[in-house]
Amino acid sequence: MKEVYEKPVILKLKTGMMNKFGSSPAYARKVRKDIDGVPVEELIEEFGSPLFVFSEKKLRQKFREVKNAFTLRYPNVEFSWSYKTNYLDAICAVLHQEGETAEVVSEFEYEKARRLGVPGNQIIYNGPYKPYDSLVTAVKERARINIDHFEEIADLEKVADELGVKPRVGIRLNMDTGIHPQWSRFGFNLESGQALDAVKRIASGGKLELVGLHCHIGTFILDPHAYEVEVKKMVDFAYTVEDQFGFKIEYLDIGGGFPSKNRLKGIYLPPEVAVPSVDEFAERVCSALLSSLRPGDYPKLILESGRAIVDEAGYLITTVHAAKRLPSGLKAYVLDAGVNILFTAFWYKFNIEIDREVHGTSEPCVLYGPLCMNIDVVDDLTYLPPLPRGTRLILSPVGAYNVTQWMQFIRYRPAVALIGENGEVDLIREAEDLTDIVRREKLPERLKLEW
């Protein structure tokens, strides 16, 4: 009987590095052989590597958790799915089934939501750049539009004249909630009086009906208190608007920015300690609402939570293509997935799970992607046992932003699979091939090669 083999490893002891546990998360050494009961190897055999995998169970569970946290505390809540976070049809469809409306920030996202069957009046149209034609469509289809700047007020008044209707609109506010950096580039500033000017402008034009306030204070906000400040300021402003201009503010859209249990670089503590629970956020928001609203007034609270809902439902399976030793002595692995499809690797440190038991001491290593570019680093320092070629790593959470921000740089984008609640596996986006990329290209006749 032969002994279990470990790849040979020698580590030099250095002060400040003499901790046999290393600084890597324990889950760095965790084994994951399946996702929701479907073997990792089976998924790869069917769809190839790398592969994004979404768990429908986790997605619905996470949404319900967020929904319950808010609906138990406030009687009038709407959830609007932040398309930019993940606009794969299947993901959006799951969340629309759960009752979310659509929150879009471009005409492309607007069209994608409409194509999926979302009625115009179930769409919230945000963003700093809304082309005129898209405003015409949105007004016609009764989408809720949150205005970002004075030019847009003028655009919408023109649309109103053109269509002979009085569009019901909201305005986006930006404000100091104690969060740094302050997102002051979107909407109208509250403290400077700009927001009130915008309301005056709308009132004096007389062509638009102001019915809502929108705000979005930042991203991956770890301080629930900031939302309390946001809500209070929005309610105060809503009453100023109602009392001075006679508009009725029907909705307060507080945006999103709730964190997922992801590990933001630069945050020392692990996410389970650093990231407050969704209940804490809900408690702050709803008690701030209930304590500052006038008796009997329950405007609709709208939440555009994206990351907090989808991030943890997404996994990426990637394969170790090669191992090498850098001149510094550091071990490096080349993976078949890099920052081309894992845009969030710039900001987050993912959980790394291994598809099999690998014996041996963990050693410091760096994970590189497949690009021939120096910036293609998936993890600049983690601790892994010596991985044989072909080992699959399961990275998570990667459900937010990656499948919308991924880029087609030198490689095809991989397939995306969805595991249903009963373990059924569906391909929800095919891996790309050459035809996807060349379909729009035109080669002038005179440049045709004759080799």
Next chain:
Amino acid sequence: MYRVAVSGINAVDNPGPGVGIAKGLKGGSLEVSIYGLAYDAMEPGIYMKWLFEKSFIMPYPSAGEEPFIERLLYIKSNYGLDAVIPALDAELPLFIKSSSLLESYGVKTFLPTEEQFKLRGKDHLPEIAERIGVKVPETRIVTSYEELSKAIEELGFPVMIKGIFYKAYKAFNISQATSYFNSIVAEWGYPIIVQQAVTGEEMNVVGVGDGEGGHFGLVGIKKLWITSLGKIWTGVTVRNEDLLSATERFVSEFKWRGAFEFECIVSNRDIYLIEVNPRFPAWVYFATGVGVNLPDRLLKAALGLEPERDWDYPAGKLYVRFTDDFVTDMSEFQRVVTRGEN
């Protein structure tokens, strides 16, 4: 015999409080066996067998809650563990979050609440100062060069450039300010705090709040000599009634629970609050030495025993830190490295 684990046993040029805490516990009225919790095999406390009967390498708090708690429970089940006195900022959130879990396994702590812990952020200082009626140096929170130079224009030189939790430098010109700004950002990220440099006497108070508005003793000191890292080397006890009563207001207003260090600058009758640390300072042995054994009292509170509350310490006691050395065997080091405990 109580088995108590103490962290921060890195008695180096920027010392943790662990050795001071251990000296207090040894000199207290309870019979204790002390374990050291270390993050590196080179932490001197590991080798100070006269204080720490055993020492254990801990996973870094950043590695997650589970391995950390598992490690503590490993100590509990193999060697017995009644209480832990954590002493490092980086591990406190984890201990605070897990305190009831640890309690359910019979491992006691006596820590601030999560809300209290958050007050340590320098951006919360104005709120504390307002509620207890002291001043804070004028402060700006900045996240860019533009905001930095604007803040400096308003405050004038010299200014303090600080990280939100760690690091503080005094800058006398714009190039110093920019370079400190950069170095703090590189290490600890945004935001950066720019603060008016207040002149006066730097005084600190160490104490243990009982969680109900009272406390188990306070000791006020003034640093007479500090190292280039800003660490106290010589100090003297003071009884500045304004400072002590401000500290008592802090304890009662926030119902502070557990150890704390209250850092101030006293300028005539004005008290400027500089920082609140939610743990013992590295010089905590000073309190023990003047008859207010705060580590011992904190342990009693953790164990559910009634600690003493007298704190009539004399002014004019001198604190002297000095360097010392000893020789041990490489095999001690080897065991820590290979087994993670010794």
Next chain:
Amino acid sequence: MGKLERLAVNDEGFIFDPETGNSYTVNKTGLFIIKFLKEGKSEEEIVKALSEKFDVSEEDARRDLVDFMEQLRLYGLLEGENV
């Protein structure tokens, strides 16, 4: 091979270099290889010994041995001409 012979290696995988004062830790397989290297065994002999004692193919063992010797060289524990 002079360098390796000086190293104090214990069974728990702790290595101390009395000449430089550096310390290292090594896993079971690494320890096994170092013992053979100290005895002056050739790479082929070590590969064979590895695959006899452990559950590993000669091919994998050879690849890992190359990587391991590269690490030793980077730490200055193996002189160039021995490789």
